[in-house]
Amino acid sequence: MQYAGVGGVSVDCDVLVIGGGIVGLSTAHALSRLAPGTRVTVLEKESAPARHQTGRNSGVIHSGIYYRPGSLKARFAVTGAAEMVKFCAEHGIPHEVTGKLIVATERAELPRLHSLVQRGRENGIPVRELGPAQITEYEPHVQGLAAIHVGTTGIVDYGQVAARLAEESGAEIVYGAEVDLISRRPSAVAVRTTSGRVFRARVLVNCAGLQCDRVARLAGDDPGMRIIPFRGEYHDLARPDLVRGLVYPVPDPAFPFLGVHLTRGIGGGVHVGPNAVPALAREGYGWGTVRPRDIATELAWPGSWRMAGRHWRYGAGEIHRSLSKRAFTEAVRRLLPAVTEADLTPAAAGVRAQAVLRDGTLVDDFLIREAPRTVHVLNAPSPAATASLPIGREIAGRALAHLS
Numbered sequence: 001m002q003y004a005g006v007g008g009v010s011v012d013c014d015v016l017v018i019g020g021g022i023v024g025l026s027t028a029h030a031l032s033r034l035a036p037g038t039r040v041t042v043l044e045k046e047s048a049p050a051r052h053q054t055g056r057n058s059g060v061i062h063s064g065i066y067y068r069p070g071s072l073k074a075r076f077a078v079t080g081a082a083e084m085v086k087f088c089a090e091h092g093i094p095h096e097v098t099g100k101l102i103v104a105t106e107r108a109e110l111p112r113l114h115s116l117v118q119r120g121r122e123n124g125i126p127v128r129e130l131g132p133a134q135i136t137e138y139e140p141h142v143q144g145l146a147a148i149h150v151g152t153t154g155i156v157d158y159g160q161v162a163a164r165l166a167e168e169s170g171a172e173i174v175y176g177a178e179v180d181l182i183s184r185r186p187s188a189v190a191v192r193t194t195s196g197r198v199f200r201a202r203v204l205v206n207c208a209g210l211q212c213d214r215v216a217r218l219a220g221d222d223p224g225m226r227i228i229p230f231r232g233e234y235h236d237l238a239r240p241d242l243v244r245g246l247v248y249p250v251p252d253p254a255f256p257f258l259g260v261h262l263t264r265g266i267g268g269g270v271h272v273g274p275n276a277v278p279a280l281a282r283e284g285y286g287w288g289t290v291r292p293r294d295i296a297t298e299l300a301w302p303g304s305w306r307m308a309g310r311h312w313r314y315g316a317g318e319i320h321r322s323l324s325k326r327a328f329t330e331a332v333r334r335l336l337p338a339v340t341e342a343d344l345t346p347a348a349a350g351v352r353a354q355a356v357l358r359d360g361t362l363v364d365d366f367l368i369r370e371a372p373r374t375v376h377v378l379n380a381p382s383p384a385a386t387a388s389l390p391i392g393r394e395i396a397g398r399a400l401a402h403l404s
Contacts, residue, residue, distance in 0.1 A: 013039040013172070015399050016191060016201035018179055018215055020044025022054040022162045022385050023377060024207035026392030027399070028169040034396050038403075040171035041199060043191065045178035045211075050162035052283065053209055054385060056350030058234070058263045058271055061085065061095070061154035062383035065102075065120040065127065066251065066258070072366040073383060074123050076394070080387035081152055087389060088156055091164050094266045095156040100246030103135065103144035105334045109250040110146060116250070117148055126151050141242045141338050153246055157266055158385045165388075174199075179208075182218040189219075189373050203402045205395060206376040210282045210353040213378065221371045223378050225355040225363060226301040229282045229294070230257075232274025232352060233322055235344035237262070240270040242343075247335055255314065256354065256364050256381070260321075260331045272332055272344060276352070277322045278315065285349045287322075306360025355379035368395065375399050 015031055017024045020042050028040045046052075061084050064077035088095040104113045120127040128149040130138070135147045166173055181192040182204070189204040208215040216223040237243065248261040257276045264270050281291035298304045308315065321328045329341045355363040355378055366387075367379035375398045377391075384391060 012200045013041040014201065014403060015040045015203045015205060016189065016199055017042045017171070017205045017207055018191070019207035019209055019212075020046070020049040020166070020173060020175070021052060021207065021209050022050060022158055022165065022388045023209070023380050023391055023395070024205070025049060025162050025165040025169060026388040027205055027207060027395045028171040029165045030389075030392040030396035031399065032168075032170045034393065035400055038400070040169065041201065042171050042173045043177040043179060043193065043199065044173065044175050047175050049166050049173070050159045053350065053353060053381070054162050055159040056285075056348060057158065057382065057385060058261070058274070059155050059157055059265055060246065060263060060386070061097070061156055062386040063120070063125050063150045063152040064123050064383070065116055065125050065150050067119075067123070067383075068365075069119065069122040073387070076366070076387035076390045077383040078123055078125065079390045080383070081154070083389040084156065084161070084386060085154060088161065093156065093160050093164060095154055096266065097152065097154040098245045098264070099149055099151045100153040100248060101130070101135065101138055101142065101147045101149055102248045102250060103142060103147040103335055104250050105144050107145065112250050112253065113146055113148060120148070120150065139244055139247055142247050142335055143337055144335070155246070155263065155266055161385075161388075179215060179218065182215070182220070184219055184373060186372070202373065203399045204374045205399050206374065207380075207395070209380070210351065212353065212376065213355075216376045216378065219371070219374055221374065221376065223369065223376060225357050225367070225378055226297065226303060227282065227353045228298055228304060228307070228356045229279040229284060230276045230352045230354050231279040231284060232276060232350045234271050234273035234347040234349060235328070236347045237270035237272050237339070238343045238345060240264065240268065242336060242338055243270045249335060252314075255311070256362055258382075260328070262332075262336060271347060273347075274350065275318050275321050275328070277318045279351050283351060285351060301356070301358075303356040303358045303360045307356055307362065310360060352381045354381060366391065368398070370398060373402050375402070
């Protein structure tokens with residue numbers, strides 16, 4: 001692909017963002033606020049925004065209690081939660097600050113629960129410790145040995161948030177624009193889509209989510225990681241009166257997953273899930289979706305085998321709960337003993353884009369890397385939606401630095 005750079009030949013825009021999920025759109029939105037007049041184009045391969053991670057999650061505004069103090073996740077989630085509530089209030093987007101319970105159901109979980117209390121306080125999050133009787137004051141049908149109440153957690157439809165960010169950004173948003181070639185020169189970047197259209201920009205921002213490592217390689221950069229997709233399967237609760245708000249188990253700190261939880265959504269229904277099973281495609285929302293190219297990419301990455309070798313027992317348990325409704329129900333019954341198999345109806349699944357390093361480490365923080373005229377967002381799973389507004393400013397600031 002031949003093109004002339006900035007020195008004498010025009011470009012189509014200043015910043016070209018690949019990916020129309022909430023992180024890409026919040027970046028475009030931030031650019032319009034930080035540097036008015038900046039020409040921004042967003043390329044999204046689907047026919048509308050928020051078709052993957054953004055539109056297929058539990059809709060929780062996370063408080064930031066889980067994340068290591070000083071990490072990007074902790075900083076951006078705490079700030080982002082408050083900003084998300086304010087953004088929704090200003091733009092008339094339905095939302096609610098509900099609070100949530102994190103419940104220990106076994107004695108072995110009590111030290112981890114206490115650690116969460118300490119972590120929450122270090123992150124500046126108000127938490128209240130509860131005994132068994134106090135748990136039932138919040139959630140009459142939930143049982144546990146101890147719990148903590150986190151008051152700043154909320155719920156929202158992130159698809160609506162993404163749509164409003166797109167409207168407010170002032171960016172040109174091009175749908176049906178899947179990228180298949182990137183050419184970078186010292187003065188500009190050119191991107192070709194599968195339709196043959198070429199876009200030229202001074203800076204490229206890669207917010208491609210499930211495809212972000214592939215986009216990085218198209219740009220000629222070694223991301224040092226691969227996206228391994230994990231499908232999160234949900235069920236709807238047929239008796240939503242069993243749950244008043246949000247109820248979570250105590251997570252295993254070895255994994256960046258929060259476990260099967262109960263979430264009362266904006267519409268009043270209760271979602272149960274997700275689990276975390278290896279997906280057979282990057283956009284594999286069911287066991288029947290198999291893409292050999294995606295599987296081959298995973299098998300070729302040394303980190304996949306090292307991760308599997310370390311965590312096969314955990315993975316086997318998740319797969320068992322995916323294939324057995326009885327096993328999934330038993331996991332839910334630890335928190336909500338009254339639930340039965342008949343109470344659970346399969347709902348739409350999501351896929352988490354999890355970055356895995358060569359040594360098998362599951363990246364636990366947001367991962368942003370830069371190259372000449374390029375910013376790559378290489379790990380932005382939950383709580384990226386919660387934190388999207390400050391993440392967008394961070395990415396936008398880095399992109400603007402490449403313009404100077």
